[in-house]
Amino acid sequence: MTLIIGGVGQGKLRYALELSGLDASQVCDSPEENKPILNHLETWLKRSEHPLPILEDFLTKRPDAVILCDEVGCGVVPMDREDRAWRERVGRTCCTLAERADRVVRVYCGIPMVLKGE
Amino acid sequence: MLLFITGGSGSGKSAYAEDRVTASGIACRAYIATMEPFGAEGQARIARHRKMRAGKGFETLECPRDLANLPVPVGCAALLEDLTNLFANEWFGSSQKGAAERVLRGLAHLRDTAALTVVVGNDLFADGMDYDAETLCYLHALADLHREVAAMADGVYEVVCGIPICLRKEAGL
Numbered sequence: 241m242t243l244i245i246g247g248v249g250q251g252k253l254r255y256a257l258e259l260s261g262l263d264a265s266q267v268c269d270s271p272e273e274n275k276p277i278l279n280h281l282e283t284w285l286k287r288s289e290h291p292l293p294i295l296e297d298f299l300t301k302r303p304d305a306v307i308l309c310d311e312v313g314c315g316v317v318p319m320d321r322e323d324r325a326w327r328e329r330v331g332r333t334c335c336t337l338a339e340r341a342d343r344v345v346r347v348y349c350g351i352p353m354v355l356k357g358e
Numbered sequence: 359m360l361l362f363i364t365g366g367s368g369s370g371k372s373a374y375a376e377d378r379v380t381a382s383g384i385a386c387r388a389y390i391a392t393m394e395p396f397g398a399e400g401q402a403r404i405a406r407h408r409k410m411r412a413g414k415g416f417e418t419l420e421c422p423r424d425l426a427n428l429p430v431p432v433g434c435a436a437l438l439e440d441l442t443n444l445f446a447n448e449w450f451g452s453s454q455k456g457a458a459e460r461v462l463r464g465l466a467h468l469r470d471t472a473a474l475t476v477v478v479g480n481d482l483f484a485d486g487m488d489y490d491a492e493t494l495c496y497l498h499a500l501a502d503l504h505r506e507v508a509a510m511a512d513g514v515y516e517v518v519c520g521i522p523i524c525l526r527k528e529a530g531l
Contacts, residue, residue, distance in 0.1 A: 248486075314481040314484040
């Protein structure tokens, strides 16, 4: 599995499509859709409070998946309790995925920086 | 030796900071806790960090402000968590005037007393949101402080998804 993170609009999806040679029809927005590229993990995590078993299941079916997630932890602590919990959940989920990933890449201004793997 | 470790919320920066202390081999370990335990969420956060530290030989020293006068064991490995809490306590709880200077004096005291000082910072500066003037003033002061601490640090790391990115490498411990 490859984990690709970065800020909004940094070119993560473009990089994932180039890397995998897949097209937009192979991109999904939730692990239940079960496609090779899982985009916007952070949005799915808004409605999934216990994400790890579902992601485990997805990765068992798709060990070579590419997972994309916006970095959302680099701002002022949100006023709303649920927003704070969501932000924390995105961060912790990414830590867990990064530990398991073969590759972790951060895309910044369209430029990929490999944090783990080849 | 001063190490400065920053990252976003939930990035794994605390775990990495603890690893750096335990990897130093220094047996005397002080955890300098800056957070005032307000509310259930604050309590839960403190409990989570205590659990993470359990069994790693840290003595916890509570220090919400006035770090410069905290008695710290000479030659210990000190982990300060975190810079933003300490600064907020000085800024909102004491006075804005001189808040950064008080924090920096405290860090110099730690650096000069401990053999290894690890300071955890917080990346709060990239959400692209607009805030009221008071919050922006605080954010700018906090950002200035982060730059000052990075400038005085021997090693600087950003932690992303639990992975440290080296921004400045310290010379060997």
